[in-house]
Amino acid sequence: MNINLVHFIVPCIDSIVARNFYKRIFGFKCVKKEKNNITIKINEKMEFKLENTQEYIxxxxxxxxxxxxxxxxxxxxxxxxxxxxxxxxxxxxxxxxxxxxxxxxxxxxxxxxxxxxxxxxxxxxx
Structure with missing residues (x-):
């Protein structure tokens, strides 16, 4: 079986702060921005969706x-x-x-x- 995780939601207090941090530390690029949710590209197969949430974990x-x-x-x-x-x-x-x-x-x-x-x-x- 071939299975790949391609998208993961990252709960954020502030998705913009998270995006900027991931860009500075890892070089990850923003590929999509919708309101307070931002998608960044981790590699060819995986993305993080930085999602502002009140139910934070x-x-x-x-x-x-x-x-x-x-x-x-x-x-x-x-x-x-x-x-x-x-x-x-x-x-x-x-x-x-x-x-x-x-x-x-x-x-x-x-x-x-x-x-x-x-x-x-x-x-x-x-």
């Missing part, structure tokens, strides 16, 4: 990215002087969790959603 988003994109995200977090951490219980230590198989960080976006970003470590023998 926090979500946990996990992204696997390549090493270059991981480095760009870390650089952008530092440029924004944002907190990030190497584990879910310490989001302010500005450390990257590194294991033999991956590197990862955790941070909170302006709408209090938890982001976990990781990249797999290359295992090519030299």
């Amino acid at each position: 926090n979500n946990h988003y996990i992204f696997e990215v390549d090493q270059n994109f991981f480095d760009t995200i870390i650089m952008n977090l530092k440029k924004e002087e944002m907190y990030f951490g190497d584990n879910i219980n310490n989001l302010e230590n500005k450390k990257i969790k590194k294991t033999s198989t991956k590197s990862e960080v955790f941070f909170i976006d302006p709408n209090s959603h938890l982001f976990q970003i990781f990249t797999k470590v290359s295992t090519n023998p030299q």
Whole structure:
């Protein structure tokens, strides 16, 4: 079976603040704007619909990215002087969790959603 998630609603206190944040940190582009709902393109197959809502909940988003994109995200977090951490219980230590198989960080976006970003470590023998 081939199945792809193509659209995900992200509850927001302020969709414009969220759009601007995702543009600065990830480089995501806005593809549609309707009143206070904004759709941004994550990749060729997936979009986030940033939806203002009064019934707000926090979500946990996990992204696997390549090493270059991981480095760009870390650089952008530092440029924004944002907190990030190497584990879910310490989001302010500005450390990257590194294991033999991956590197990862955790941070909170302006709408209090938890982001976990990781990249797999290359295992090519030299």
